[in-house]
Amino acid sequence: MTRLSGKRAVITGAGSGIGRGTALRFAAEGAAVVCADRDLAGAQETVTLIAGKGGTALAVAADVANEADAAAMIDFCADAFGGLDILYANAGIPGVGTGAGTTLDEWQRVIDVNLTGVFLSDKYALKHLIAQGGGGSIINQASVGGLVGVAGIAPYAAAKAGVIGLTRQLAVEYGPAQIRVNALCPGTVPTPLVRATYEARGGFGTDTGESVDETLEMQRALRFPLGRLGTEEDVAMAAVYLGSDESTWVTGQIWAVDGGQTAA
Numbered sequence: 183m184t185r186l187s188g189k190r191a192v193i194t195g196a197g198s199g200i201g202r203g204t205a206l207r208f209a210a211e212g213a214a215v216v217c218a219d220r221d222l223a224g225a226q227e228t229v230t231l232i233a234g235k236g237g238t239a240l241a242v243a244a245d246v247a248n249e250a251d252a253a254a255m256i257d258f259c260a261d262a263f264g265g266l267d268i269l270y271a272n273a274g275i276p277g278v279g280t281g282a283g284t285t286l287d288e289w290q291r292v293i294d295v296n297l298t299g300v301f302l303s304d305k306y307a308l309k310h311l312i313a314q315g316g317g318g319s320i321i322n323q324a325s326v327g328g329l330v331g332v333a334g335i336a337p338y339a340a341a342k343a344g345v346i347g348l349t350r351q352l353a354v355e356y357g358p359a360q361i362r363v364n365a366l367c368p369g370t371v372p373t374p375l376v377r378a379t380y381e382a383r384g385g386f387g388t389d390t391g392e393s394v395d396e397t398l399e400m401q402r403a404l405r406f407p408l409g410r411l412g413t414e415e416d417v418a419m420a421a422v423y424l425g426s427d428e429s430t431w432v433t434g435q436i437w438a439v440d441g442g443q444t445a446a
């Protein structure tokens with residue numbers, strides 16, 4: 183369990199779901215982890231779980247859509263652990279709505295967190311990695327929803343597609359500095375975000391009436407060749423690979439970790 187030993191990582195949205203699962207896995211692999219979240223109590227709970235297993239982690243409150251917070255969370259890691267090696271820009275919110283049914287305010291709120299939040303996290307990580315002399319790995323959280331159309335999540339899908347474009351762009355710009363930038367596109371992992379999405383959408387399609395549990399079961403049965411939903415650990419293991427030195431010739435890649443959903 184030493185695939186990340188000596189690495190210093192910032193994980194945004196580490197107070198719940200995939201971010202928490204990845205923080206636990208990163209720490210188990212030897213990384214020192216900054217758990218950043220706008221929900222400080224959630225981030226602190228993740229730190230407690232890591233400490234209970236003998237790992238190294240600290241919590242910091244940060245709203246990734248706020249530029250000063252994004253800058254401060256990177257500085258926090260550098261001050262606490264002496265530098266930065268990995269950023270996992272994972273924080274996100276649900277973004278339910280059809281093209282005609284989404285208000286401008288709702289659109290903007292989702293873009294602010296799910297796209298601008300990734301841009302700001304990346305921006306300050308890049309500044310730090312460059313000042314450090316180059317190298318390092320940035321992992322951006324996109325989604326299957328950024329790759330294929332999914333009913334009733336127009337602002338979310340647009341933000342995630344934006345993350346994919348940003349990822350390729352930064353990989354090209356910062357490749358010469360040996361800074362790698364990749365994106366993960368998870369399929370369905372039943373976290374609070376997914377449950378809130380299905381609740382707000384009103385079923386498997388827009389207002390089709392299925393409960394959240396029925397929708398999850400339909401997803402499982404109809405969408406995934408591997409026949410099951412994902413887990414936080416499924417995504418965390420992909421992030422470990424991208425954060426580690428096992429992937430030093432991998433950049434600009436958009437990697438679906440999705441039980442085969444986008445192949446079907």
Ligand SMILES: NC(=O)c1ccc[n+]([C@@H]2O[C@H](COP(=O)([O-])OP(=O)(O)OC[C@H]3O[C@@H](n4cnc5c(N)ncnc54)[C@H](O)[C@@H]3O)[C@@H](O)[C@H]2O)c1
Nearest residue numbers: 195197198199200220245246273274325368370371373375
């Ligand atoms: N769960 C899935 O099926 C799935 C699939 C594809 C992509 N994703 C993406 O994975 C990421 C994590 O989602 P999850 O499913 O683990 O959700 P989650 O709701 O369990 O966790 C999201 C975390 O992000 C934090 N957060 C939200 N807005 C923030 C902000 N402005 N600043 C800082 N922290 C903020 C929340 O407090 C929470 O702790 C999101 O970007 C989501 O879009 C999830």
